[in-house]
Amino acid sequence: MPTASAGAAAASAFAAHDHARCAAETLAQAEAVAVAAGLRLTPVRRRTLEILLESHRALGAYEVLDRLAAEGFGRQPPVAYRALDFLVDAGLAHRVQRLNAFAACMHPGRAHQPVFLICRSCNAVAEVPAAAVHAAVAAAAPPGFAVERVTAEAVGLCASCRGAAA
């Protein structure tokens, strides 16, 4: 089976899809990325990523922490923050500034400059590639300013929530 299947599954946060497979494939990709980079996906870190992958939502650090503590891991904030920071640094998760929360990366390994789409009704978060957005930001900056990192997040209504409201 070609890699197209993984790509297709990961692209569908706002569409009905086989999420168990979506999560499993993304986790497998993440593991491969970690191995390739010489990073250790230890039990806490792996479990944290699995928790994030359970849904296409962004979870607060303390939400993750509660889950970890219930499963026998530490129950102090640094436990969750360290695991989450590791995942973010490794490119396996992203921080959603607007929500002070974290979401699993749906395209681990590939260089990507994600834009996040947040549904204000169902709280789903989708990660879409948007090199054009980053280019537009760089173009908007004054000549002397060297853009290093861009965060772009949009709030709105997903298709199904829009349908439900009507």
Added chain:
Amino acid sequence: MPTASAGAAAASAFAAHDHARCAAETLAQAEAVAVAAGLRLTPVRRRTLEILLESHRALGAYEVLDRLAAEGFGRQPPVAYRALDFLVDAGLAHRVQRLNAFAACMHPGRAHQPVFLICRSCNAVAEVPAAAVHAAVAAAAPPGFAVERVTAEAVGLCASCRGAAA
């Protein structure tokens, strides 16, 4: 003198400029906007805006609160948050998500979809118009997703800090 003077002053967060005039003009514009919209720029609110206008930086809520308290206003968090929320709702200030902080709007009144440029060295924050960025985000969203609000923030090095580093 045409309005070009105000525009020129406001556009120069990362350039040397007469900031006293820059701040005074922006404050005057903000007052006009508030009057036109039937909003009350009360003493706390006005002073809060003045504090934000003192520099082209984003200030944390508690930083603002300390200033307000020192000047005889209330010293409880809601005092600052209410004033800041009012200014944001009125379009006279913006929240910088990345910094959990607030900055005065440099183009009050005009409809604008700002992008923020944050210098990681001197902490200056510039607000540049970037309709193209928002168009790019809308274009990147899947067909069913209705984008309502976009926040775009870039971290980097401003011209003068880049010069100082070299």
Added chain:
DNA sequence: GATTGACCTGTTACAGTATCACATACCATA
């Protein structure tokens, strides 16, 4: 085998950010 050192996990304590709940003051207008 013992030692070292890097890294990981866990803890305590605390700092920073944001909101709730309620009381009070102010202001417009009937």
Added chain:
DNA sequence: TATGGTATGTGATACTGTAACAGGTCAATC
């Protein structure tokens, strides 16, 4: 004056994030 809406002040509390330190694991090295 009475009344209702808006704005402000206060205390308490919830939420988010970090510093600093202690012990454990593991592999490389002596």
